[in-house]
Amino acid sequence: MSTPMPEGRVRQVIAAYKMTRRTDKFLPLILFASFAITIGIFGAAVLILVPSLWLQIIFMVSVFLVGLIVVLFIFGKRAEVAAYSQLEGKPGAAVAVVQNIRKWSITAAVAADRNQNMVHRAVGRAGVVLIAEGSSGLGSMLSSERKRTVRLIGDSPLTEIVIGNSSQTTPLKSLPKKLKSLPKKLNRAEVSALRKRLEAVGGMNIPIPKGPMPKSTNMRVPRQ
Template identity: 30%
Template sequence: MAKEPQKKPRWYKLVAQAYKATAPDDKWLLPLMILIPVGVIGLSVLVGLLAGSTIVLVYAILFGVLAAALAAMYTLTRRFEKNAFQRMEGQMGASVSIAQSIRRGWKFDDDPVSIDPRGKSLVFQGIGKGGVVLLAEGGNAANKQVTAVKRRISKLVPGVPVHTIYVGTGEGQVPLKNLTKAIRKHKKALTKDQREQVGARLRAIGGQKLPVPKGVDPMRARPDRKAMRGR
């Protein structure tokens, strides 16, 4: 028998899950979700009273309730995202999970193109409108890997812009919360057809093979993609 399609969770269940995931680490979440909506409704009522019209007051209250609900949802969303980024910061492989949230114009591979287990550094590769973007994790430990990957890409697809983003919280690095913005800021250099050609060329040649001893499951040497996405 064919499996029944999984039902999408109700919106209120998603809201509850987001709140439960954020509240333990954010003491300001509940006060803000109460005070902001109350303030919005209070302001709306004040505007209605100053208008001196019952109809205006009714519409002002209705508008205030809707605006308060939106304000509460916005507050929860922003605090949830902030909390999620804080928890993911410093975890190896987190950058590509964030980069893959860009739905249009960019595509990032799940697996790193270069990995140095001893130096605890990774380099992920993405192709998009701005050319090729390398996401380097591990700080200065990834410098040699970035240089090697850039050299290989320049030989395979000469003329294609290659940008490097060092992900982290140190000097000259981009924190996870600003990563998508840093990727999108690159000016358009490739059309859709050109991106497909570049991607096909790089996939055909392949990247660095992981230095995994025989008899060892290679998946254990790679970052856990599901864990990075919070699944």
């Protein structure tokens, strides 16, 4: 006997659908078409290749489930794209993304200015990562924060990531992949000690973009 989807998950799916629908006008048509095409192809194969009526019925149930899986997969991918597009360019967008990545913690705006340039500090098994987002004047701010952070963390690994869409920066949507690709140089105890050391420094209180954010690879479809 299958267990019903938890109420919280249902609300998450509905919120994700509404969010995606705002920017993806063809979402209902795409989901319906993907379901119909999957059912049509696999259903025709079952009717042609399976002679027994009872076996056809059993296989058609499986075909229906495959169709649902395809729909959920496509929905999850499009929801993720929509979430990133709505976060793009908003102050604190990088924080909203990192907060949804397992085994990483982030302190928002350890450095910021009136032009909404910000440097955030993430901590994980790869060490400390300074994530900068903004425009002009970002380089000097990141350099100053790097020097300050080095004094705080000593020999712990330090990486810098600048959010942007140029060849020398990292797109917001690629941030989870970038963080997960960093070599893991610290064990859990070292990460915990590093976090405690940096907690006292803190950051600034800035509003972080809210909404149903796909959690990248660790989020079950449908979604961030």
